[in-house]
Amino acid sequence: MRYKLYYWPTIQGRGEFVRLALEEGGADYIDVARRSERSGMGVPAMLRLMEDVAVSRPSFAPPFLKAGELIIGQTANILLFLAPRLALIPPDESSQLWAHQLQLTISDLLTEAHDTHHPIASSLYYKDQKPEALRRAADFTANRLPKFLDYFERILAHNPHGDGYLLGTTFSYVDLSMFQVMAGLLYAFPKTMKRLAPSYPHLLELHRRVAERPRIARYLASARRLAFNKQDIFRRYPELDA
Amino acid sequence: MRYKLYYWPTIQGRGEFVRLALEEGGADYIDVARRSERSGMGVPAMLRLMEDVAVSRPSFAPPFLKAGELIIGQTANILLFLAPRLALIPPDESSQLWAHQLQLTISDLLTEAHDTHHPIASSLYYKDQKPEALRRAADFTANRLPKFLDYFERILAHNPHGDGYLLGTTFSYVDLSMFQVMAGLLYAFPKTMKRLAPSYPHLLELHRRVAERPRIARYLASARRLAFNKQDIFRRYPELDA
Numbered sequence: 001m002r003y004k005l006y007y008w009p010t011i012q013g014r015g016e017f018v019r020l021a022l023e024e025g026g027a028d029y030i031d032v033a034r035r036s037e038r039s040g041m042g043v044p045a046m047l048r049l050m051e052d053v054a055v056s057r058p059s060f061a062p063p064f065l066k067a068g069e070l071i072i073g074q075t076a077n078i079l080l081f082l083a084p085r086l087a088l089i090p091p092d093e094s095s096q097l098w099a100h101q102l103q104l105t106i107s108d109l110l111t112e113a114h115d116t117h118h119p120i121a122s123s124l125y126y127k128d129q130k131p132e133a134l135r136r137a138a139d140f141t142a143n144r145l146p147k148f149l150d151y152f153e154r155i156l157a158h159n160p161h162g163d164g165y166l167l168g169t170t171f172s173y174v175d176l177s178m179f180q181v182m183a184g185l186l187y188a189f190p191k192t193m194k195r196l197a198p199s200y201p202h203l204l205e206l207h208r209r210v211a212e213r214p215r216i217a218r219y220l221a222s223a224r225r226l227a228f229n230k231q232d233i234f235r236r237y238p239e240l241d242a
Numbered sequence: 243m244r245y246k247l248y249y250w251p252t253i254q255g256r257g258e259f260v261r262l263a264l265e266e267g268g269a270d271y272i273d274v275a276r277r278s279e280r281s282g283m284g285v286p287a288m289l290r291l292m293e294d295v296a297v298s299r300p301s302f303a304p305p306f307l308k309a310g311e312l313i314i315g316q317t318a319n320i321l322l323f324l325a326p327r328l329a330l331i332p333p334d335e336s337s338q339l340w341a342h343q344l345q346l347t348i349s350d351l352l353t354e355a356h357d358t359h360h361p362i363a364s365s366l367y368y369k370d371q372k373p374e375a376l377r378r379a380a381d382f383t384a385n386r387l388p389k390f391l392d393y394f395e396r397i398l399a400h401n402p403h404g405d406g407y408l409l410g411t412t413f414s415y416v417d418l419s420m421f422q423v424m425a426g427l428l429y430a431f432p433k434t435m436k437r438l439a440p441s442y443p444h445l446l447e448l449h450r451r452v453a454e455r456p457r458i459a460r461y462l463a464s465a466r467r468l469a470f471n472k473q474d475i476f477r478r479y480p481e482l483d484a
Binding site: 053056057058059060070072073074076077080081094097098100101104105108111115119120121122123124129132135136139143144148151154155158159160161 | 295298299300301302312314315316318319322323336339340342343346347350353357361362363365366371374377378381385386390393396397400401402403
């Protein structure tokens with residue numbers, strides 16, 4: 001099966017969670033919007049699948065994945081579908097529900113991280129909502145972020161089956177997602193993360209360990225891994241990192 | 243199977259999406275936090291399952307559902323689990339993925355509806371973030387809400403299998419969720435919804451039709467259905483409904 005991923009071509013964003021799973025799973029895939037328009041791909045091919053009313057199951061927003069005739073949208077839903085096919089989750093329903101629950105909680109954290117720089121409207125520039133962003137980011141770094149990280153650290157530290165992975169002894173796609181969140185936080189909020197680091201030894205260790213997995217290390221060193229930047233979910237604005 | 247639902251006892255909130263599925267599915271369930279502390283239930287029983295480190299798969303936030311030994315958190319994840327057991331979704335994977343994708347998009351809309359009155363911090367009162375709320379709500383009612391409703395209206399209007407339900411001819415739990423969103427929007431943003439109504443005939447018809455389903459009609463008329471109020475996700479602040 002050759003998968004087709006559709007996502008904005010210049011940011012990691014939510015698509016990165018799918019890219020990491022495809023890379024770690026050794027999947028055959030095309031990152032459609034990063035290919036040329038001349039070849040019938042690029043961003044226009046992505047928008048066509050969202051806007052053409054002949055598409056009966058369109059996605060509200062990227063990323064979405066084409067797997068044969070199936071089109072699947074919503075990041076966590078794509079991972080729910082892909083993970084058992086790429087051996088990134090144990091086959092039992094209980095593990096899959098728990099991993100999906102963690103992924104959805106990661107999605108919630110991601111939305112809040114995004115809203116630190118866009119608390120009023122995605123359609124406005126950062127500079128047009130900067131006073132509000134300063135207030136929201138102050139609450140995020142002081143209250144919300146520690147609350148989320150406390151939760152994930154606890155999952156690792158108190159897992160009766162081992163403290164190496166979020167599911168215990170078994171590596172899964174949620175570890176890839178947690179890696180990506182930590183990478184984003186370390187990029188966007190270096191001062192806050194330095195201050196918080198002593199409280200989250202398991203999360204930082206997980207971040208290091210995932211980066212060293214052979215396929216992930218190769219991916220991170222490749223041109224396929226886009227750099228963090230100021231159009232992305234995680235943005236480094238020093239004034240928001242108090 | 244007697245299900246145990248854990249959610250805040252005084253609001254509809256995210257728990258309501260689970261309550262509607264349990265009611266329509268004719269499930270045997272206990273709404274634990276609404277029962278008395280004397281009986282070992284109430285809010286303390288809910289918080290215990292979130293905070294006790296002996297619980298190895300805790301939820302970050304309510305709602306969560308106990309089904310035998312399994313504890314499942316995140317609203318959309320609970321519905322993913324419950325729907326096939328309550329005959330609220332066809333058994334094929336493709337229908338389940340599509341319904342889940344729609345449910346996750348509803349979750350996104352819900353977060354944005356909440357943030358109209360709390361754009362800065364959930365921990366602050368509305369009055370302490372009112373100027374920011376006015377800006378965010380103006381963008382929500384002018385841009386974001388129509389974008390979401392256009393999407394769901396299109397799903398209904400252009401479904402080759404029929405325009406009665408989000409999945410086409412088959413009623414499913416996503417129709418219950420869409421009903422709940424429309425009910426919340428009509429409560430919180432009556433002026434905006436009156437202005438937008440002509441564009442969304444299918445969504446308004448779906449809202450009416452779900453309310454008339456015998457089990458839902460009985461539920462809505464019962465004491466089990468809490469009223470909308472100003473601690474909930476959907477709040478009627480006339481100044482945010484321009």
